[in-house]
Amino acid sequence: MQITKLDHVNIRTTQLDVMVKWYCDVLGMTSGPRPNFPFPGAWIYAGENAVVHLIGVENDAGAGSESLLKLEHFALSATGLIAFEEKLKSHGVEYRRGELAEFNIVQINIYDPDGNHIHVDFRTDEDV
Secondary structure, rough: EEEEEEEEEEEEHHHHHHHHHHHHHHOEEEEEOOOOOOOOOEEEEEOOOEEEEEEEEOOHHHHHOOOOEEEEEEEEEEEEEHHHHHHHHOOOOOOEEEEEHHHHHEEEEEEEOOOOOOEEEEEEEOOO
């Protein structure tokens, strides 16, 4: 298994529309396709890559700020899904596998020793 890149950041916000507009207007990014998750949000793209994922929340307890940053997770793209799952098992690391079939992605969700949520993304059309 080899990590190939940081895939995206996920940000909670009480100002979803304002945030989408800011990322598009100020940073020149675009709002694009997003899986049909059961919660509000937007995926913001740099070129063909959705690098900022926004989640709409109802109150500030779920949103970050300069004084109270809340990082929900970070994601990495990788190759070698089967080898990675074997490595996790051999190290006794619990994980949750998720699939986004419409995007040809398998997500392996894990937590580091401090409890930070990480998901490692593998293309389902790669040679595993």
